[in-house]
Amino acid sequence: MRTYQDYVQLAEERELKIGEIVLVEQAEESEKTESELRERMRLSLNVMRAAVQTGLSGERKSLSGLIGGDAAKVQARWKSGESLTGERISGAIARALAVAEVNATMGKIVAAPTAGSCGVLPAVLLTVEEALNCPEEDLVTALFTAAGIGMVIADRANVSGAEGGCQAEIGSAAGMAAAAAVELSGGTPGQTGDAAALAMKSLLGLVCDPVAGLVEVPCVKRNATAATIALAAAEMALAGVESKIPLDEVIDAMNEIGKQMPCSLRETAQGGLALTPTGRRIKAEFI
Template sequence: MRAYQDYIRLAEEKELKIGEIVLAEQAEDSEKTESELRERMRSNLEVMRASVRSGLSEERQSLSGLVGGDAAKVYNRRKSGKSLTGDIVSGAIARALAVAEVNATMGKIVAAPTAGSCGVLPAVLFTVDELLGSTEEELETALFTAAGVGMVIADRANVSGAEGGCQAEIGSAAGMAAAVAVELAGGTPAQTGNAAALAMKSLLGLVCDPVAGLVEVPCVKRNATAATLALAAAEMALAGVESKIPLDEVIDAMGEIGRQMPCSLRETAQGGLAVSKTGQRIKADFL
């Protein structure tokens, strides 16, 4: 079973970033060169970048009419200088909404780790990049760090809403994004683990309750709130705040909570917001 602590130990011993350790491991396991793997990750990076641009600039509307245009609203308020939360947080919110709206309107995205949570990682990645001016190679390496977190989660628990609730999708994405933010900001390998743990702990127990069975409500807006949570977790970790429960144990707890969660709260649209009065009306109108 994978353990994130092993990545931390190796990174500290070799004085490398988590992403560099993951890249070397993947090269060995896949029998591909690091250059080939970087090229593939560069392609993922470009798809993420394009989905942000598309979601912010185009008039997008889902077939249900439930999703579309919210990313532009937040982005325009940010540009007006009236943002309550400042450029960093409002930028992350707008970008997360943008990518999630592209997904809901059948556009091209990168599942990170799933389609329903696709907006969190690119939102945090490009918002931190805007602040710090990271190089393309640093962004690629950071995505390998995110992959490392995601692989550990998938191995120790799962990233599926149908198996573990929304904590497994949006929670995992928040953990991956928090680790990325820390690495780009120059944090230590241990701090990436603390950031991921702090983010994931805050979303334990989150149910998957898609209205009308669509990956739209509340999914799209959860991407935005999870992106801000990831930034908060990264800020704490960079300041030296530690998670008292290590990341591997947080992931194990998430897996156990998912197994205990009733079927009605695991992507079946049979509980939570999906069966609210308005949720039922939306389902009847759409279907």
């Protein structure tokens, strides 16, 4: 079974980034060159950028009318200088909402690791890029780091809300984003694992309860809160704060929690927020 600690050990031994180790592994497994894989990942990065810009325009609305325009509202407050949380956190919130809104309105996104959690990774990556003026090549490498986390999660647990609850989707996305942010910021391989673990621990047990069965409420807003959790986890890890529970064990715990979750809280829209009076009303009106 794949472990993240294996990646950390290899990276430390070879004095490489986690993303570089993942890239080498993927080139060997896919029989493609590293250059080819980097170009494919660059295309994904470009789709993420485009989704952010499209969502921030505030012009898209979902068929249900529940989603659309919130990213633009947060951006307006952020740009006006009124932000309570500062430019970086507000920027991440706006970007995460933007991408998730594009998904809810049938636009083009990158599932990272799923469509329902697609806003977290681009929001964090592009916020760190803006803050540190990172070269694009570093962002591409960081995406391979995020992919490495995602592969370990998929191997040891899963990234499906229907199997593991929202912790498996949005929690995994937060872990992937936190690790990528640490690497972009010059952190060590071990710190990427700490960041991912800290982020995922904060979202353990999160249920998947989409109102009316749509990937809209509360899914879109969870992307925004998960992006802020990822940045908080990255900040702690870069400061030297360690996760007392290793990432691989956090992933295993998430898997066990998902198995114990009732079906009503795993994407069936039969529990949680979906069963509130307002949730029922929205479903009835939409149908």
